[in-house]
Amino acid sequence: MYTNELLEEMWTIREQIAREADYDMAKHLAQLREFTKQNPPARPILRTQEEIARYTQHGELPQAAAREDAPRYGDDVES
Numbered sequence: 001m002y003t004n005e006l007l008e009e010m011w012t013i014r015e016q017i018a019r020e021a022d023y024d025m026a027k028h029l030a031q032l033r034e035f036t037k038q039n040p041p042a043r044p045i046l047r048t049q050e051e052i053a054r055y056t057q058h059g060e061l062p063q064a065a066a067r068e069d070a071p072r073y074g075d076d077v078e079s
Contacts, residue, residue, distance in 0.1 A: 021028035
């Protein structure tokens with residue numbers, strides 16, 4: 001049988017996270033909010049088009065906020 005090591009690892013991590021929150025989504029989200037308070041993002045989070053426009057008036061977007069369009073289905077990724 002074919003196995004995908006990446007998917008297996010993701011499922012294992014997902015199970016570990018769920019177990020830590022006692023399989024309770026509300027508890028998991030509370031843990032995530034607390035983690036985010038203790039570890040704020042290093043770069044600004046731009047949530048709206050207005051925020052992006054205001055930020056780009058003075059230069060380039062920060063690396064974390066830059067977005068590239070995905071290649072079309074069937075296109076060569078390297079092209």
